[in-house]
Amino acid sequence: MTEEMPHHRQAVSQGGSATLLLMAVHFDALRLNPARYLRGLWWKLCGKRLRARLTIAPLLGTSPRAYRLWMAQEATTNRIGPRLRSDALPVVALVRSGPGEEATLASLAAEGIAARLAPARADATLQTLLLQARGTWVLPIYAGDILATGAGDTMRKALAETADTTRIIYADDDLLGKDGQRRDPHFKPDWNAELYRYFDYLAGTALIHLSKADTTAPLADDWPASLARQVAECRGQPVHLREVLYHRHRRPKPQRPGPLQLTxxxxxxxxxxxxxxxxxxxxxxxxxxxxxxxxxxxxxxxxxxxxxxxxxxxxxxxxxxxxxxxxxxxxxxxxxxxxxxxxxxxxxxxxxxxxxxxxxxxxxxxxxxxxxxxxxxxxxxxxxxxxxxxxxxxxxxxxxxxxxxxxxxxxxxxxxxxxxxxxxxxxxxxxxxxxxxxxxxxxxxxxxxxxxxxxxxxxxxxxxxxxxxxxxxxxxxxxxxxxxxxxxxxxxxxxxxxxxxxxxxxxxxxxxxLRNRWSVHEPSPDDDWRSCQADPFHHPALSPFSEQFELRV
CATH class of the missing domain: 3.90.550.60 (Spore Coat Polysaccharide Biosynthesis Protein SpsA; Chain A)
Incomplete structure (x- = not known):
C-alpha cells in the first residue's frame, strides 16, 4: 500500500492498533447505553446474532473513536494496485485561492495532477482559465483542502472507466482539523438529484468535464459550487466514487426547506x-x-x-x-x-x-x-x-x-x-x-x-x-x-x-x-463493505445494522 498522508498516519498511530481501538469503541458503547449494550450481549449469548448486531452496532457507530477505528481497519487493507501513467487522461485542478493554498497545491502535485491557481471570485481571469480547459476534465477545489493519498490514481481509473458516460464524478470527503486529525466523514449517496437541491455535496469534491457552454455561462462568486451545479443539472447523471478522496477544512451545510408554497x-x-x-x-x-x-x-x-x-x-x-x-x-x-x-x-x-x-x-x-x-x-x-x-x-x-x-x-x-x-x-x-x-x-x-x-x-x-x-x-x-x-x-x-x-x-x-426478488442478503461484519451496498441512497461504509446512518465498524 502507498504511504499514508502524514495526518492520516498520525490519526492511526495515536489511536493504536485496530484491535485496541475496537476495544475502546466497545467501551464507549457500553458507557453510552449500558442497558442496550448488555441486552445485545444477551442476544448474542442466546444465539440471536442478527438481533445482537442490530442492538449493538448503532452504539458502536456513535463512538467518537469510530472513524479512527474505521481508518485503522482501512489501513490494513491493501486496496491500491499498480500506479497508472501520470499522463493518462490528465486532470487540471483549479484551486480557488485563499488561506492554505500552498498545502492544496502540494497535495495535487503529489498525486500527479497539474494545478492552476484561480481567483477567489468569478472574474475575467477565471473565464480565461475555463476557456483554456475547455474539452478537458477539471477539478475545482478550495484552498486548504487536500487530496487523500492515492486519490490521483483513483480519479484516473474512474475516468478511464466512465469518461464516456458522464460529465461529472464526485467522491466522499471528511474534515481535517487544525490538529491534523480527520473527522466527520461524509459517506455520500449515489446521485440523488432531489437531495442535491437542498444539500450541495458536490462542491469542491467533483471532477467536471467542461463543455463550451460551461466555459461561457455566468458563475456565482462561489464558482466551484456554481460550476458543479450547472454541470450536474444539465449534463447527465453524475457518477459517485465510494472513496474518501478529499480532506476538507469546511463543507457546505444542508439547507432545510421552508413550507411548500403553491401558486x-x-x-x-x-x-x-x-x-x-x-x-x-x-x-x-x-x-x-x-x-x-x-x-x-x-x-x-x-x-x-x-x-x-x-x-x-x-x-x-x-x-x-x-x-x-x-x-x-x-x-x-x-x-x-x-x-x-x-x-x-x-x-x-x-x-x-x-x-x-x-x-x-x-x-x-x-x-x-x-x-x-x-x-x-x-x-x-x-x-x-x-x-x-x-x-x-x-x-x-x-x-x-x-x-x-x-x-x-x-x-x-x-x-x-x-x-x-x-x-x-x-x-x-x-x-x-x-x-x-x-x-x-x-x-x-x-x-x-x-x-x-x-x-x-x-x-x-x-x-x-x-x-x-x-x-x-x-x-x-x-x-x-x-x-x-x-x-x-x-x-x-x-x-x-x-x-x-x-x-x-x-x-x-x-x-x-424480498431477498430473493431484490438481491438483498443478511449482512455480516466480515463482509468487504465495498461489495455490500444494497441501497444506492445509503452507503456501504455505513452500518447495515443501524437505521441511523452510523459508521460501519
Whole structure:
C-alpha cells in the first residue's frame, strides 16, 4: 500500500492498533447505553446474532473513536494496485485561492495532477482559465483542502472507466482539523438529484468535464459550487466514487426547506385523491384519523374508502354504520388479513387520479400534508411519495426506507428527534429514497396499475410497500421522501406485532421473498463493505445494522 498522508498516519498511530481501538469503541458503547449494550450481549449469548448486531452496532457507530477505528481497519487493507501513467487522461485542478493554498497545491502535485491557481471570485481571469480547459476534465477545489493519498490514481481509473458516460464524478470527503486529525466523514449517496437541491455535496469534491457552454455561462462568486451545479443539472447523471478522496477544512451545510408554497394555479391543478384506510375495530384510532382527513386542507375532491376487515366490536360497528356516505364509503371485507389484497381491492373502486394509502393509526396534525404529497406525486419522475412519520413521543418513526438494513429493509433515521442534526440532517430534507412506507403513501393511480399494484401473494403483510416502490423505481418513477408532510403514527397499535409462531413464520417467508426478488442478503461484519451496498441512497461504509446512518465498524 502507498504511504499514508502524514495526518492520516498520525490519526492511526495515536489511536493504536485496530484491535485496541475496537476495544475502546466497545467501551464507549457500553458507557453510552449500558442497558442496550448488555441486552445485545444477551442476544448474542442466546444465539440471536442478527438481533445482537442490530442492538449493538448503532452504539458502536456513535463512538467518537469510530472513524479512527474505521481508518485503522482501512489501513490494513491493501486496496491500491499498480500506479497508472501520470499522463493518462490528465486532470487540471483549479484551486480557488485563499488561506492554505500552498498545502492544496502540494497535495495535487503529489498525486500527479497539474494545478492552476484561480481567483477567489468569478472574474475575467477565471473565464480565461475555463476557456483554456475547455474539452478537458477539471477539478475545482478550495484552498486548504487536500487530496487523500492515492486519490490521483483513483480519479484516473474512474475516468478511464466512465469518461464516456458522464460529465461529472464526485467522491466522499471528511474534515481535517487544525490538529491534523480527520473527522466527520461524509459517506455520500449515489446521485440523488432531489437531495442535491437542498444539500450541495458536490462542491469542491467533483471532477467536471467542461463543455463550451460551461466555459461561457455566468458563475456565482462561489464558482466551484456554481460550476458543479450547472454541470450536474444539465449534463447527465453524475457518477459517485465510494472513496474518501478529499480532506476538507469546511463543507457546505444542508439547507432545510421552508413550507411548500403553491401558486393559486398550482393548487387548482392538483388532482382528485382517493384515500384508502383499512381498519379492524379500534374505533379510538379510526375516529381521529378520519377527523384529521376531514380537517385536511385540500383544494380538490377527497374520496375516502374505509375497508372494514372483520370488525366485531359493537362501538366500532356503530361508528362505521353512522358515517355519512358522502364523507366516507365503507367497504366490508371479512376475509383473512392481507394488507396488500385489501388495498388492491379498494383501488378497483377508487375514482381519484391519485391514491393515498393511509393506516387507521395515523394521526393528522398538519392540514397541508396532502397538498404537499400530492404536488410531489404529480411529478413525471416520481412514483410513491412518503411522509415523515413520528411516534407519539415526537421521535421519528419513518423518514424513508433503506434497503439492506438487517438483511431486509428498515426505516431511515428511526428514533431520531426531528430537531437533531442526525446524519447531515438527511431526515429533514426532501430526497429520493428506495422506498417509503404505505402507512402514509401517495402516488398516481395510473402508475400503481401499471406495475400491477401490491403483490398480495408474496407480501401479504410485510414489505409489500417496499416491493411496490422498487417496482415503480424500476419503471423510472422514483420514490420520494417528503418531510414537509409530517404526521403521527401509532405504529402497529391496531394489529400488533408478529410475535406468535404463525406471524413469525409468515414474516420470515416475506423476508425471504424480498431477498430473493431484490438481491438483498443478511449482512455480516466480515463482509468487504465495498461489495455490500444494497441501497444506492445509503452507503456501504455505513452500518447495515443501524437505521441511523452510523459508521460501519
Amino acid at each position: 393559486p394555479e398550482e393548487r387548482r391543478s392538483l388532482p382528485s385523491v382517493s384515500i384508502i384506510v383499512p381498519t379492524r375495530n379500534q374505533v379510538d384510532l379510526l375516529r381521529p384519523c378520519l377527523e384529521g382527513i376531514a380537517a385536511t386542507d385540500y383544494p380538490r375532491r377527497k374520496e375516502i374508502i374505509v375497508i372494514d376487515n372483520g370488525s366485531d366490536e359493537p362501538e366500532t360497528l356503530r361508528y362505521l354504520a353512522g358515517l355519512d356516505p358522502d364523507f366516507a364509503r365503507v367497504v366490508v371485507d371479512n376475509g383473512p388479513f392481507n394488507f396488500a389484497a385489501l388495498n388492491n381491492s379498494a383501488v378497483t373502486e377508487a375514482s381519484g387520479d391519485l391514491l393515498c394509502f393511509l393506516n387507521n393509526d395515523i394521526e393528522i396534525t398538519d392540514p397541508q400534508w396532502l397538498t404537499v404529497m400530492a404536488h410531489q406525486a404529480m411529478r413525471a419522475d416520481v412514483g410513491a411519495v412518503g411522509a415523515q412519520l413520528l411516534y407519539p413521543d415526537g421521535r421519528i418513526q419513518h423518514a424513508g426506507v433503506v434497503l439492506g438494513i438487517g438483511g431486509g429493509a428498515a426505516h431511515a433515521h428511526r428514533l431520531l428527534k426531528p430537531d437533531e442534526a442526525g446524519y447531515f440532517r438527511r431526515h429533514a430534507l426532501p430526497q429520493f429514497v428506495s422506498a417509503v412506507t404505505a402507512a402514509c403513501m401517495v402516488m398516481r393511480k395510473s402508475s400503481f396499475l401499471a406495475v400491477g399494484g401490491f403483490d398480495a401473494e408474496n407480501f401479504a403483510v410485510s414489505f409489500n410497500d417496499v416491493d411496490l416502490c422498487l417496482r415503480l423505481n424500476a419503471r423510472g418513477w422514483q420514490s420520494l421522501y417528503e418531510p414537509r408532510a409530517q404526521l403521527v403514527h401509532h405504529e402497529s397499535v391496531s394489529r400488533g406485532f408478529d410475535r406468535d409462531p404463525a406471524g413469525a413464520k409468515r414474516q420470515a417467508g416475506e423476508l425471504a421473498a
